[in-house]
Amino acid sequence: MNVKKCILLSFLGLASGPLFAQMQESSADKAPLNWFNLDYQENGVRGVSTEKAYREILNKKKSHAVIVAIIDSGVDIAHEDLLGRIWKNEKEIPGNGIDDDKNGYVDDIYGWDFLGNKNGQDIDKETTEITREYARLKKVFENTQDAGSLTPKMKADYDLYLKYKAKYEEKVKELEEQGPFVIKLYEKYNESKQLLTTYFNKADFTREDLAKINDASSDDLKRAKRIFEVLEQMGQNEEKLKEAYDYFNSQYKFAINLDYNPRNIVGDDINNLKEKGYGNNEVKGPDARHGTHVAGIVAANRNNSLGVEGVCNDVKIMVLRAVPDGDERDKDVANAIRYAAENGASIINMSFGKAISPQKTAVDEAVKFAQAKGVLFIHAAGNENEDIDVNDNFPTRKYLDGKEAENWIEVGASSWVSPPGAVAEFSNYGHKSVDVFAPGVDLKSTVVGSKYEDLSGTSMAAPVVTGIAALLKSYYPELNAAQIKKIILSSALTLPGTKVTQPGSGELVDFGSLSSTGGIVNAYEAVKMAENMHAGHHSK
Incomplete structure (x- = not known):
């Protein structure tokens, strides 16, 4: 899942398609602060009642630190609200260039970056998996004239080529419908801003200043004024326009670029799925906004007077960087899962996903390995407003052999808005494939540089569930992954008879x-x- 896409832009009403997950509209302008931790009966928003749990049940109980692995874009471990909440590998001596604990990773103090190299260079932008696979197969099959003469194995690859070609061209068409307009608008906006700044002799001109431009003004000034009026009429601002521009610019330059391949930065053999130890120990990476936000939802310090409050007050975040701006690679995901399981993580948060998984075998094996060690997986359902009973969203609990991972929770995003807007309009769903919903719209959490932002996405909903799982493990350490999953799903609050707007279709359906x-x-x-359960266990 493209990280910017998962962060969620709201621009030009484009959110009805899969490009953006749009902020929910309501009569209220803004979500209540800390809403995802609030209680419906007490506060009138469908948070997860974290504050009530601490106040009424956990206030005098002892907690135990729980290691939660976050596989993401990286985390700003120096954030003021995450200090003391980051896992540290005590078996490793920092900076000595030796793999002290012999786990295959040198100086892995806070986790590992699977997208970098030993010189500290990192992949930032990546292509989509569809782009990579189409580019690979295009070299082989682009000039194929007679598919009937191909061997069965080649014919299967040729069919994949045609499938990926169609998907790739569909994505390009989708971008072409919206991208050029946004890019042109941003360029015109900047030109207009520069012209008006010069005209008014100040950068922070007001609506009243713009009103002074009238029919007698030059055509250039009138056009510049009109650009600002159009943006205001759309209910947008410069920040949102730039974010939309950055998204499309990145899509064109990197995501769909058939000639772009940054993997040589890492220097590994991407087809050697057994390879480990590549990467570096710098876990922040070039753009840790997404991963830092996820980490804060789980673990931001509840006992200081700063910023925000995470769901669990006794967490150690293990940082595993494997998700670039673009699609993650299966090899990196598999290695990150194995690292987490081998180094003591009880829960793995995975706020990412993609449409195809060409090396899924490696991911399946890693999930089975982690499950055998008692790890619980929490995965974001995705932001394409699709039914994932029908449409693929990887990684998935379903193995290639037809069996399923048991210790897995798939999470859709709910909103603070009342029904019928109670489900995030960007969220994927699925009566069989999605287990449960969690707050995922307008969650304020930590971002890079000890700052805070409201972001939306199933990427934000998953760590709410991860936080609850960590909370249960922290106060009831005897619980195993299967029990924690069962408790979370069994205790979810249902809304019988409640009609909500189905993402994508806009139809009213039963929640x-x-x-x-x-x-x-x-x-x-x-x-x-x-x-x-704990009381019953101890009364025996």
Whole structure:
């Protein structure tokens, strides 16, 4: 999943398609602060009742630190609200250039970056997986005249080529419908801003200043004024316009660029799925905005007076950088999962995804390995407003052999807006494939440089569930992954008879039809259930 796409832009009403997940509209302008931790009965928003759980059940109980691995774009481990919340590999001596704990990674103090090299260089932008596979197969099959003469193996690859060619061209067409307009608007905006700054002799001109430009003014000034009026009429601003521009610019230059391949930066053999140890120990990377936001939702310090409050107050975040701006590679995901499982993580948060998985075998093996070690997976369902019972979103709990990972929770995004807007309009859904929904619209959390932002996406919903899982493990360490999953799903609050707008189609449907539980996770109900199990266990 493209990181910028997962961060969620709201621009020009384009969110009805898969390009952007748009902020929910409501009569209220803004989501209440900390809404995802609030309680519906007490606060009127469908948060997960974290504050209530701490206040009524956990206030005098002892917690134990839980290691949560976050496979993402990187994390700003120096963020003021994450200090003391980052995992440290005590078996490794920092900076000595030796693999002290013999885990295959040198000086891995806070985790590992699978997208870099030993010289500290890192991949930032990547292509989509469709682009990579289409480019690979295009070299082989572009000039094929007679498909009937191909061997069965070649014919299967040729069919894939045609499939990926169609998907690639569909993506290009989608970008062409919207991209040129946004790029041109941004360029015109900048020209207009420069002209008006010179005219008014100040950069922060107002609506009143613009009103002084009238029919007697030059055509250039009138055109410049009109650009600002158009943007205002759209309810947009310079920040959102630039983010939309950056998205499309990145898509054209990198995501769909058949000739772009930054993997030589890493220097590994991408086809050697057994290879490990490549990368570096610099876990922040070039753009840690997304991963830092995810980390804050799980673990931002609840006991200081700063910023925001994460769901769990006793977490150590293991940082595993494997998600660039573009599609992650299966090899990196598999190695990150194995690293997490081998180095003590109880829970893995995966706020990423993509449409195809050419090396899925490696990911499946890694998931099976981690599951055998008792690891719980929390995965974001994706932001394409699609039914993933029908459309693929990888990684998935479904193995190639037809079996499924048991310790896996697939998460859709809910909103703070009342029904029918209670489901994020960008969220994927699926009565079989999505387990549960969690807050994923307008969540304020940590971003790079000890700053905070409101972001939206199933990427934000997944760490809410990860935080609840960590909360249960922290206060009830005897619980295993299967038990934690069962508690989270069994305690989810259902909304019987509630009609919501189905993402993508806009139709009113039963909320219960969009996931297997038909519910929204709730920390208070989950803790209450765990407490009852704990009391029953100790009364025997």
